[in-house]
Amino acid sequence: MAGSSASQQVVRTGAGARFVIYTILILFCLYYLVPLYVMVVNSLKPLGEITSGGMMSLPREWTLAPWHSAWSTAQVGVEATGLRPFFLNSILMVVPAVALSTFFGALNGYVLTKWRFRGDTLVFGLLLFACFIPFQMVLIPMARMLGLMHAAGTVPGLIFVHLVYGIGFSTLYFRNYYQQFPTELVRAAMIDGAGFFTIFRRIMLPASGPIAVVCIIWQFTNIWNDFLFGASFSDFDSQPMTVALNNLVQSSTGVKEYNVHFAGAILAALPTLFVYIVAGRFFVRGLMAGSVKG
Amino acid sequence: MGFLDIRQATKSYGALKVLHETDISIEEGEFLVLVGPSGCGKSTLLNMIAGLEEVTTGDISIKGRSMTGVRPADRNIAMVFQSYALYPTMNVGQNIAFGLEMHGVPKPEREKAVAEAAELLQIGHLLDRKPGQLSGGQRQRVAMGRALVRDPDVFLFDEPLSNLDAKLRVDMRTEIKKLHQKLRTTIVYVTHDQIEALTLSTRIAVMYGGHVQQLGTPSEIYDHPANMFVAGFMGSPSMNLFPASVAQENGKAVAKVELADRSTVALPFPDHAEMARHAGREIVLGIRPEAITDPDGSDRNSASIHHFDANVEVTEPAGSDTFVVTHMGGKEVTGRFRANVDVRAGRTFKFAVNMDKAVAFDPKSEERISA
Numbered sequence: 001m002a003g004s005s006a007s008q009q010v011v012r013t014g015a016g017a018r019f020v021i022y023t024i025l026i027l028f029c030l031y032y033l034v035p036l037y038v039m040v041v042n043s044l045k046p047l048g049e050i051t052s053g054g055m056m057s058l059p060r061e062w063t064l065a066p067w068h069s070a071w072s073t074a075q076v077g078v079e080a081t082g083l084r085p086f087f088l089n090s091i092l093m094v095v096p097a098v099a100l101s102t103f104f105g106a107l108n109g110y111v112l113t114k115w116r117f118r119g120d121t122l123v124f125g126l127l128l129f130a131c132f133i134p135f136q137m138v139l140i141p142m143a144r145m146l147g148l149m150h151a152a153g154t155v156p157g158l159i160f161v162h163l164v165y166g167i168g169f170s171t172l173y174f175r176n177y178y179q180q181f182p183t184e185l186v187r188a189a190m191i192d193g194a195g196f197f198t199i200f201r202r203i204m205l206p207a208s209g210p211i212a213v214v215c216i217i218w219q220f221t222n223i224w225n226d227f228l229f230g231a232s233f234s235d236f237d238s239q240p241m242t243v244a245l246n247n248l249v250q251s252s253t254g255v256k257e258y259n260v261h262f263a264g265a266i267l268a269a270l271p272t273l274f275v276y277i278v279a280g281r282f283f284v285r286g287l288m289a290g291s292v293k294g
Numbered sequence: 295m296g297f298l299d300i301r302q303a304t305k306s307y308g309a310l311k312v313l314h315e316t317d318i319s320i321e322e323g324e325f326l327v328l329v330g331p332s333g334c335g336k337s338t339l340l341n342m343i344a345g346l347e348e349v350t351t352g353d354i355s356i357k358g359r360s361m362t363g364v365r366p367a368d369r370n371i372a373m374v375f376q377s378y379a380l381y382p383t384m385n386v387g388q389n390i391a392f393g394l395e396m397h398g399v400p401k402p403e404r405e406k407a408v409a410e411a412a413e414l415l416q417i418g419h420l421l422d423r424k425p426g427q428l429s430g431g432q433r434q435r436v437a438m439g440r441a442l443v444r445d446p447d448v449f450l451f452d453e454p455l456s457n458l459d460a461k462l463r464v465d466m467r468t469e470i471k472k473l474h475q476k477l478r479t480t481i482v483y484v485t486h487d488q489i490e491a492l493t494l495s496t497r498i499a500v501m502y503g504g505h506v507q508q509l510g511t512p513s514e515i516y517d518h519p520a521n522m523f524v525a526g527f528m529g530s531p532s533m534n535l536f537p538a539s540v541a542q543e544n545g546k547a548v549a550k551v552e553l554a555d556r557s558t559v560a561l562p563f564p565d566h567a568e569m570a571r572h573a574g575r576e577i578v579l580g581i582r583p584e585a586i587t588d589p590d591g592s593d594r595n596s597a598s599i600h601h602f603d604a605n606v607e608v609t610e611p612a613g614s615d616t617f618v619v620t621h622m623g624g625k626e627v628t629g630r631f632r633a634n635v636d637v638r639a640g641r642t643f644k645f646a647v648n649m650d651k652a653v654a655f656d657p658k659s660e661e662r663i664s665a
Contacts, residue, residue: 182377182379184375184377184379185381185382187346187366187373187375187379188373188379189381189392190346190366190367191344191346191366191367191371191373191393192367192393192396193367193393193396193397194367194392202381202392203381203383206383207382
C-alpha cells in the first residue's frame with residue numbers, strides 16, 4: 001500500500017515519496033548486510049566473546065587468530081591442515097572447468113547459429129535439456145563413467161563433471177548472443193578467405209566480451225559453490241573448498257570454534273565475491289544482450 | 295564466351311524454386327545491375343556468384359573456370375554488403391587488410407595496398423578508427439576499400455546504398471560510377487532501386503519471380519521494355535499502361551483510346567505497316583509520362599506528335615515539372631508538363647502524345663507486341 005502510493009507520487013512530487021523509498025531501501029540493505037556483519041565481527045573475536053552471548057557486538061579484543069587457524073591449522077577431517085590445500089583444489093578445479101565450458105559453449109553457439117546443419121535445433125534442444133536435469137539424477141551414471149575413465153576421486157574427474165554439466169548453460173548463453181550477431185560479417189570473412197576457426201577466433205570471439213563475462217560469472221559461482229558433486233566424486237586429497245568447510249564444521253571435537261567456522265565460511269565465499277566485484281558491471285549488460293531476443 | 299558466365303543456373307530450396315534457368319554472359323569491365331522487387335531472386339543470384347549459396351543446377355564460370363565447388367575465398371571476388379559488414383573489433387586499416395592477410399600477403403605489401411585504397415577513397419585519416427566511430431558514408435567507403443584492395447576479378451555489390459540517407463545515396467552513386475570508369479573493373483550490382491540501375495549500369499537484368507524478365511542496356515530497358523512488368527517497374531513515375539484497341543483509319547494503324555468523357559481519340563502508330571497486322575485487336579498501350587506533355591513542351595524532333603483535349607483531374611507541381619493526371623482507357627494516366635504551364639485541375643487542356651515512344655503489349659501474355 002505504502003509502496004504503491006510512493007511509486008505513483010515519485011514522478012510528480014518527490015521529497016515525501018523519496019523518503020519512503022529510501023527508508024525501504026535502507027531497511028533492505030540492513031537486512032542483507034546483517035549476516036555479513038555477524039560473520040565478519042565474529043571471525044575477528046576470541047571464542048569466549050561469542051559463547052558469552054555477544055553475537056552482535058563488536059569485538060572487545062580484535063584478533064586474526066581464527067582466520068589463521070581456519071586457513072592453515074584447523075582440524076579438517078583427520079588432519080590439522082586448515083582449508084588451504086582444499087582452497088587450492090577448488091582453484092585447480094574451477095579455473096579449467098570454467099575456461100573449458102565457456103570455450104565449448106562459445107564454439108557450440110557459433111556452430112548452432114552460423115554453420116547450421118540438419119537437425120541443429122534438435123541438438124540445441126538436447127543441450128538445453130541438460131540445463132534442467134537435476135544434479136541427483138546424474139550421480140550414479142557419472143560415478144560409473146568416472147570409474148571407466150579412471151578419473152574417480154581426482155581433480156580432473158571433477159573438472160570433467162562440471163564441464164559436462166556446464167556446457168548446456170554456456171551453449172545457451174552464446175547461442176542466444178550469436179543469434180543477433182550479423183551473419184553478413186561471417187559471409188564477408190568467408191569471402192576474405194577466413195576459415196571456420198579463423199572466423200571464430202578473429203571475428204566472433206573478440207566481439208563476445210559481455211556474454212563471456214556472464215558465462216564466466218555463472219559458471220564460476222556454480223562450480224565453486226557446488227557441494228554435491230564435490231562430496232560425491234572426490235577423495236580426501238581432491239576435496240573442494242565447500243566439502244572441506246563442511247568437514248571443518250563437523251569434525252571439531254569438543255568445543256565448537258564458531259569464530260574459526262565464520263572465518264572459514266568467509267574464506268570459502270571470497271573468490272565468488274571477488275569475481276562479482278571485478279566483472280559485475282559487465283554482468284547485467286551481457287545478460288541483457290543475450291536475452292532480449294531469443 | 296564472356297568473362298563471367300552464368301549458364302542455365304537455377305536455385306531451389308527443397309521443392310521451392312527461387313531462381314529459374316538463368317543465362318547471363320558478362321564481358322570484362324561491364325557494370326551489370328540486377329534489379330527487381332524483394333524476393334525476385336536477385337540477391338540469391340549474387341550469392342551464387344559469390345559462392346555463398348550453391349548452384350542447384352547449371353554452372354557459373356569466371357574467366358572460363360567453372361566455379362562449382364570453389365570456395366568463396368578462392369574465386370577472386372570481393373563483395374560489398376548492404377550492412378557494410380565491417381568487423382566491429384578491428385580498426386579501419388585492419389578491416390581493409392584482413393582479406394590480404396588471409397591470403398598470405400606479407401605485411402609491407404598489405405600496408406602499401408591499404409594506403410593506396412585509402413587514398414583512392416579519401417579515408418586515409420580514418421585508418422585507426424573503429425567502424426562504430428564512423429558515419430554511414432564513411433563505413434560505405436571502408437566497405438568499398440576492403441573490396442578494392444583485393445584487386446579481384448569481379449566486384450559484387452549487394453544493395454550497398456540502401457542504408458544511406460537520400461542525399462548521401464546520390465553522392466555515393468556518382469562516386470561508384472566514377473570509380474568504375476577509373477578502374478574499369480567488372481561489377482555485378484544488386485539493387486531494388488530502378489534509378490540506381492539506370493544511372494550506374496552498362497547493362498541491366500530486370501528480375502521478377504525468379505526469372506530474368508529482360509537483359510539489356512539501360513536505353514533498351516527503358517525505351518523497349520520486353521513486357522508490362524519491366525515497363526511498369528523501370529522509370530519514375532512509372533510508365534502509363536492503359537487498354538486500347540488497334541484499328542485502321544485512312545490506311546493507317548491507330549490506337550483507339552477512350553477518355554474520361556467517353557469520347558475516343560485515335561493515336562496513329564508511326565510503324566503503321568507493322569501494327570496494321572494487329573487491327574481489331576485489344577492491346578495495352580504503354581506511354582511514359584515524359585511522352586505525354588503540353589503541346590509546346592513536346593519533342594520537336596519527333597514526327598509523331600498527336601494532340602487531343604482531355605480533362606485535367608489533378609496537378610502535382612514537382613518544381614522542375616508539373617505532373618498532370620487524367621484518365622485514358624479507364625486508367626489514371628500521368629503526363630509531364632513544363633513547370634510554367636498554366637494548367638489547372640478540373641479544366642480541359644490540350645495534351646500532346648509522342649507516339650514514337652509508345653509501346654504495345656498483349657493484355658493476356660503481358661509481352662510486348664513486336665513493332
